[in-house]
Amino acid sequence: MSSILRPLAKTAVAATARRGLATPTTLPHQSLLQTVLPAKVPAALFLKSGQEYHGTGFGSSNSKFGETVFSTSITSYTDSLTDPSYRGQFLVFTSPMVGNYGVPSNAPLPDTPGIPFLESDGMQVAGVIVSDLATKYSHYQAVESLHEWCARYDIPGITGVDTRAITTLLRDQGTTLGRIAIGADEVAKGAPAQDAYWDPSKENLISQVSTKQPYELNPNGKGPKIAVLDFGTKANITRSLVKRGARVTVLPWDFDFNTVRDQYDGLFLSNGPGDPMSIYDTAMRVRQTIAEWNKPIFGICMGHQILGIAAGMEAYRMTFGNRGHNQPVLALANSASIKAGRVYVTSQNHQYALKLTEDFPEGWAPFFINCNDSSVEGIISTPESGKQIWGVQFHPESAGGPLDTIAMLSDFVDACAAGATGGSAHIGADQVKVNPHHVSQASA
Numbered sequence: 555m556s557s558i559l560r561p562l563a564k565t566a567v568a569a570t571a572r573r574g575l576a577t578p579t580t581l582p583h584q585s586l587l588q589t590v591l592p593a594k595v596p597a598a599l600f601l602k603s604g605q606e607y608h609g610t611g612f613g614s615s616n617s618k619f620g621e622t623v624f625s626t627s628i629t630s631y632t633d634s635l636t637d638p639s640y641r642g643q644f645l646v647f648t649s650p651m652v653g654n655y656g657v658p659s660n661a662p663l664p665d666t667p668g669i670p671f672l673e674s675d676g677m678q679v680a681g682v683i684v685s686d687l688a689t690k691y692s693h694y695q696a697v698e699s700l701h702e703w704c705a706r707y708d709i710p711g712i713t714g715v716d717t718r719a720i721t722t723l724l725r726d727q728g729t730t731l732g733r734i735a736i737g738a739d740e741v742a743k744g745a746p747a748q749d750a751y752w753d754p755s756k757e758n759l760i761s762q763v764s765t766k767q768p769y770e771l772n773p774n775g776k777g778p779k780i781a782v783l784d785f786g787t788k789a790n791i792t793r794s795l796v797k798r799g800a801r802v803t804v805l806p807w808d809f810d811f812n813t814v815r816d817q818y819d820g821l822f823l824s825n826g827p828g829d830p831m832s833i834y835d836t837a838m839r840v841r842q843t844i845a846e847w848n849k850p851i852f853g854i855c856m857g858h859q860i861l862g863i864a865a866g867m868e869a870y871r872m873t874f875g876n877r878g879h880n881q882p883v884l885a886l887a888n889s890a891s892i893k894a895g896r897v898y899v900t901s902q903n904h905q906y907a908l909k910l911t912e913d914f915p916e917g918w919a920p921f922f923i924n925c926n927d928s929s930v931e932g933i934i935s936t937p938e939s940g941k942q943i944w945g946v947q948f949h950p951e952s953a954g955g956p957l958d959t960i961a962m963l964s965d966f967v968d969a970c971a972a973g974a975t976g977g978s979a980h981i982g983a984d985q986v987k988v989n990p991h992h993v994s995q996a997s998a
């Protein structure tokens with residue numbers, strides 16, 4: 555095990571106890587905290603496609619299989635690594651140095667009890683791949699280093715590999731299965747046999763990360779009652795709903811919302827790992843909800859894909875997906891806070907997308923399109939449909955990422971509140987003709 559020098563650790567713990575209440579200026583000067591890694595553990599990333607990258611191990615000393623993906627985010631590694639949508643994946647950070655600000659406590663904030671500070675109860679990835687792990691870290695909220703955190707969650711990491719080369723490769727050949735081998739013996743064994751690579755997309759990952767039992771957040775609040783179908787929800791989604799006053803009930807992914815829908819003012823469909831077709835039955839139950847229930851429904855990422863499948867659209871697997879906090883999307887329709895024709899910069903983490911077709915299902919219109927690759931970034935019910943439904947492929951709640959579209963959370967809670975008191979929400983969708991040029995690129 556590593557020896558760890560943390561001369562001011564107590565100060566850091568105290569500072570972390572209540573995020574947002576303590577500020578760096580109220581703290582005594584804090585020097586860089588240092589983690590000493592175990593002496594140069596050799597490590598390798600083996601890809602099923604044949605390439606291997608050699609570096610130094612950190613975190614867990616256990617070797618693991620995973621699906622290798624890359625993210626272009628330059629901050630918020632603690633949020634990404636706890637995002638349940640990354641379940642089973644090796645996350646390659648294109649940002650050259652990772653770990654500089656350590657890892658904070660995951661204790662809930664005082665105003666949102668029951669919701670972890672980071673994006674879930676713990677680390678979700680299968681492995682971490684960085685060019686240069688920061689062994690010195692400093693942040694007023696830090697309680698441990700990235701290395702210590704990974705070790706605690708039994709997640710192997712590899713540093714000192716050329717993440718630019720890995721990313722370029724993944725962009726060309728697509729997301730690739732891999733193994734992170736830790737230790738001289740494991741590295742010496744070489745690449746695993748082709749049929750030994752574990753493929754997380756063959757598993758029902760959603761059942762692993764969804765709540766097993768329904769639970770309530772902010773039950774005594776004054777706001778609308780919103781049910782969240784939990785496919786692996788990020789904590790900042792439920793926190794964003796609660797902070798806007800909603801009384802939230804989180805339901806397991808396979809719970810039939812139709813049996814309880816009369817008790818709610820709105821339905822939220824969360825993000826989640828894996829292939830949306832792995833929960834096709836859930837999509838069909840949502841289809842029934844859409845047909846028989848007229849209250850607001852909002853889906854983010856996996857939730858958006860489920861809405862699309864429920865509406866009759868197809869989902870496909872992208873080559874390398876979109877992961878990062880710098881994804882520009884063009885709005886094609888208006889809603890309460892979104893203006894058609896504007897570009898918003900968004901936070902994303904997905905491998906699958908809805909297929910762009912010239913004809914959308916009746917009652918639906920395209921909401922957003924990705925400016926880089928023309929993939930579908932949102933769908934919205936038309937005014938004629940009489941529905942108030944919209945889904946976005948990106949994460950308006952961020953954590954991390956830009957807050958360009960954060961008002962969509964307020965739009966949803968407002969719409970649910972208006973419906974609850976008999977009012978009607980303003981969710982207008984201006985039909986915009988899809989450019990056939992976009993269609994040919996995105997459906998390839």
Ligand SMILES: NC(=O)CC[C@H](N)C(=O)O
Nearest residue numbers: 825826828855856905906
């Ligand atoms: N963040 C998400 O919800 C991701 C959805 C789905 N797992 C995908 O990769 O496309």
